[in-house]
Amino acid sequence: MSDPLPPLSTGSKALRFGVIAAVVLVASGAFAYVNGSLDRSRLTPKVLVDNLERGGGVHPGYRRNHAKGVCIVGYFESNRQAADLSVASLFGDEKTPVVGRLALPSVNPYAPDSSVPIRSMALRFTLTNGQQWRTGMNSMPVFPIGTPEAFYQQQMASAPDPATGKPDPTKMKAFFADHPEAAPFLAWIKTAKPSASFATETYNSINAFYLVNAKGDRQAVRWAMVPVASDEADAVAAAPAGGDFLQQDLAQRLVLGPLRWQLRITLANPGDPVDDASKAWPADRRVVTAGTLVINKLEAQNDGECRDINYDPTVLPNGIEASSDPLLAARSAAYASSYLRRTGEVDQLKEAGK
Numbered sequence: 500m501s502d503p504l505p506p507l508s509t510g511s512k513a514l515r516f517g518v519i520a521a522v523v524l525v526a527s528g529a530f531a532y533v534n535g536s537l538d539r540s541r542l543t544p545k546v547l548v549d550n551l552e553r554g555g556g557v558h559p560g561y562r563r564n565h566a567k568g569v570c571i572v573g574y575f576e577s578n579r580q581a582a583d584l585s586v587a588s589l590f591g592d593e594k595t596p597v598v599g600r601l602a603l604p605s606v607n608p609y610a611p612d613s614s615v616p617i618r619s620m621a622l623r624f625t626l627t628n629g630q631q632w633r634t635g636m637n638s639m640p641v642f643p644i645g646t647p648e649a650f651y652q653q654q655m656a657s658a659p660d661p662a663t664g665k666p667d668p669t670k671m672k673a674f675f676a677d678h679p680e681a682a683p684f685l686a687w688i689k690t691a692k693p694s695a696s697f698a699t700e701t702y703n704s705i706n707a708f709y710l711v712n713a714k715g716d717r718q719a720v721r722w723a724m725v726p727v728a729s730d731e732a733d734a735v736a737a738a739p740a741g742g743d744f745l746q747q748d749l750a751q752r753l754v755l756g757p758l759r760w761q762l763r764i765t766l767a768n769p770g771d772p773v774d775d776a777s778k779a780w781p782a783d784r785r786v787v788t789a790g791t792l793v794i795n796k797l798e799a800q801n802d803g804e805c806r807d808i809n810y811d812p813t814v815l816p817n818g819i820e821a822s823s824d825p826l827l828a829a830r831s832a833a834y835a836s837s838y839l840r841r842t843g844e845v846d847q848l849k850e851a852g853k
């Protein structure tokens with residue numbers, strides 16, 4: 500048996516502890532460098548989501564954006580028209596189960612339905628091979644800006660002024676003067692009105708993606724869910740003022756039968772921008788209708804199936820790939836930060852009963 504180690508003198512103990520402390524400091528410094536917390540100017544997911552909270556308040560248990568919503572459940576029925584474009588099985592299979600969410604793009608979960616002219620749809624398709632396709636779409640055709648930095652600046656400019664409790668119009672004006680890329684969005688919002696129903700809206704992916712087929716061909720695309728069950732009168736119906744009419748409208752429609760949207764995939768021409776969500780593609784691009792989304796059930800978001808889903812737009816099955824659009828990576832990271840915050844507060848959401 501070997502001799503036990505000789506006892507350490509006080510001096511060499513201090514030296515050992517010093518070396519250990521130095522190693523720990525260097526390691527934590529390296530982590531802080533990598534995750535960006537040393538660089539105060541770096542746009543981390545925390546900074547993006549803190550900024551949303553600063554603008555709209557903290558509402559425990561709720562998503563940090565698009566906070567007011569409802570879960571929807573149903574399936575996607577393929578017509579096989581997109582099976583040549585992508586190997587993702589939902590384009591070939593007859594039926595793919597879907598859990599989704601319809602929402603208002605507001606940080607405040609109590610915002611009146613008439614307060615914004617935009618509505619959103621998020622979907623999670625569960626494919627036969629267990630892979631998932633998650634997508635979050637908005638009812639506007641283009642995004643105001645094309646980079647996470649500009650998104651951050653826009654939130655800063657639209658945050659309520661502490662003195663008045665309202666956004667400062669001069670700050671918004673200055674922001675849009677510095678961001679001429681917002682012109683197509685501003686032209687759209689000028690005439691956009693809050694719809695009376697989620698069921699009559701078209702929801703757009705806005706960001707571009709690639710479909711990849713069995714030969715390995717990559718086609719840049721954007722997609723939209725276009726309502727089929729709505730009639731013209733519905734589509735232009737003005738929203739009742741205020742309140743919570745959207746969920747009531749959905750419940751009433753579902754008594755009469757399922758809600759349907761067609762999945763329409765727009766194919767880019769070579770040279771169309773795939774990395775800039777503020778730029779629309781020309782209207783003459785080829786569109787493939789891939790099938791129909793059928794929704795037959797609503798669930799409250801406080802305990803429904805969508806509650807614990809992070810609709811991260813970069814969760815994609817084989818056959819669908821993310822483009823180089825910088826908003827996609829920023830969305831993925833910010834949604835994760837929002838998800839971690841709200842799922843840690845789920846009991847408070849249940850208590851709120853929403």
Ligand code: HEM
Pocket residue numbers: 547548551561562563564565568600601602619620621635636637642646647650703704705706776808809810826829830833834837838841
């Ligand atoms: C840098 C830009 C963006 C940031 C920082 C951002 C941030 C967020 C956050 C924090 C949430 C809540 C996520 C959760 O807790 O589940 C959210 C939800 C959502 N965002 Fe964004 N967003 C951005 C851009 C976009 C774009 C370009 C679209 C285009 C379609 C979009 C569509 C949506 C939708 C549909 C939801 C609701 C998802 C649901 O119902 O769960 N966002 N966003």
